[in-house]
Amino acid sequence: MIDTHENAAPAIDPLEGESLLRHVSALAYNIGPRPAGHDTEARARTYIRKALNEIGITEIKAQPFETPDSWAYALGTPFALSLTGMLLGRLGKLGRFAGAILGAAGAYLTWRAVSGLRQPLDRVGTQRTSANLIVRIPPTGRYRNTMVLLAHTDTNRHRESFSSSRKASLPTTATALIGLQAAGAVAQVTGGNWLSNVITAGQIAGLGAIVADEKGNFVDGANDNASAVACLLGIGAALHAQPLQHTEVWLVFTGAEEVGLKGVHALLxxxxxQQMRRAGFLNFEMVGRGNLAYVTHHSGFSHLSDYAPDSESVALVERTAHANRRFGVFGTKMMMLDQVAALRRRGYRGISLVGLDVDGWPANWHSATDAIGNIQPEALERAARFGLAILQTLDTESH
Ligand SMILES: [Zn+2]
Known part of the structure; x- marks a missing residue:
């Protein structure tokens, strides 16, 4: 018998924590902050391509699209409309009519923004080019399912609105902003001048808070979301070596998630x-530290924006968690707006895996502390192995 061991490629397990940590380090430490549409986001894609090539995956499709580089436009433009409306209201009857429409439009656009829907006015800011990277790993046998794995490549800013004392009240704050804009529209119709003044002052304060929140630097995004990219690369390597029998797996590295889920919208x-109406979607978010959970209900960023994963996906993840109890994965409700929002609002399936730190929140979320030193290799490994287990559960059940 011939011992093939010596000729085999070095036996590095792509799902091992240290292997995954190397990807996080390359993205978050070597490349660093990756704002949507910036050069560093493109460098992250170059790294992902290289890593996929090393695995042996060479068919990688880039899907480019235009994007602004910050979330400010999404909340700023509705306020600009609403405030313009409040000023027009001072110019007589016609102005009040126009003001009421602008106020209502502002409230509606803010609601869209905090709900994960596409932004009709996202072209007002400077446009840059971002892209999704897409890999398809076909099954070896008869095709039965499609599963799409999502991980975003871009990073957000350090935001005071996400500080530990303030983030829990984000949905209430956003709901108040929507209310303020709607109240502006109503005040134009009912015509109370003092009320209009109070609302205008409130809106100026609201706009000021949004502008102030844009002052933070972009973060390294080791947890958010290099951790997710690393998991997809690890799972990709495992699947390339041993594809599933009946399940086609798509790996989608999305761009411009942090500015309004632009990448996943472009993908859809x-x-x-054509290809994703029946597909399952598994979104990885901030899985680089703490326990691993799947989200059973998302608040969105207002009290009018909640959403939930589809029941079929929840059941699949539950069965996988049950059969792999060593991972300690559990279901939880979360204050969160993620790529699953875009999926669910557009009628697609989808569920998220999220890491939760000891305080019950994703670690270092939109904080300057989201750096390589705060990543736990064992958390990365758990997320990648559990993600692969979900795929295998689905595949085995469809034999
Ligand atoms: Zn994220």
């Missing part, structure tokens, strides 16, 4: 209707 625009 191009592929959704």
């Amino acid at each position: 625009d191009e592929y959704g209707e």
Whole structure:
């Protein structure tokens, strides 16, 4: 018998924590902050390509799209409309009519923004080019399922609104902003001048808070979301070595998530209707530290924006968690707006895996402390192995 061991490739397990940590380090430490549409986001894609090539995956499709680089436009433009409306209201009857419409439009656009829907006015800011990277790993046998794994490559800013004392009240704050804009529209119709003044002052304060929140630097995004990219690379390597029998797996590294889920919207625009109507989507978010959970209910960023994963996905993840109890994965409700919001609002399936730190929140969320030193290799490994287990559960059940 011939011992093939010596000729085999070095036996590095791609799902091992230290292997995954190397990807996080390359993205978050070597490249650093990756704002949507910036050069460093493109460098992250170059790294992902290289890593996929090393695994042996060479068919990688880039799907470019235009994007602004910050979330400010999404909340700032509705306020600009609403405030313009409040000023027009001072110019007589016609002005009040126009003001009421602008106020209502502002409230509606803010609601869209905090609910994960596409932003009709996202072209007002400077446009840059971002892209999704897409890999498809076909099954070896008869095709039965499609599963799409999502991980975003871009990073957000350090935000005071996400400080530990303030983040829990984000949905209430956003609901108040929507209310303020709607109240502006109503005040134009009912015509109380003092009320209009109070609302205008409130809106100026609200706009000021949004502008102030844009002052923070972009973060390294080791947890958010290099951790997720690392998991997809690890799972990709495992699947390339041993593909599933009946399940086609898509690895989608999305761009511009932090500025309004632009990457996943672009993905659905191009592929959704034709190829993803029945697909499962598994989104990885901040899985680099703490316990691993799947989200059973998302608040969105207002009290009018909640959403939930589809029941089929929840059941699949539950069965996988039950059969792999060593991972300690559990279901939880969360204050969160993620790529699953875009999926669910557009009628697709989808569920998120999220890491939760000891305080019950994702670690270092939109904080300057989201750096390589705060990543736990064992958390990365758990997320990647559990993600792969979900795929295997689905595949085995469809034999
Ligand atoms: Zn994220």
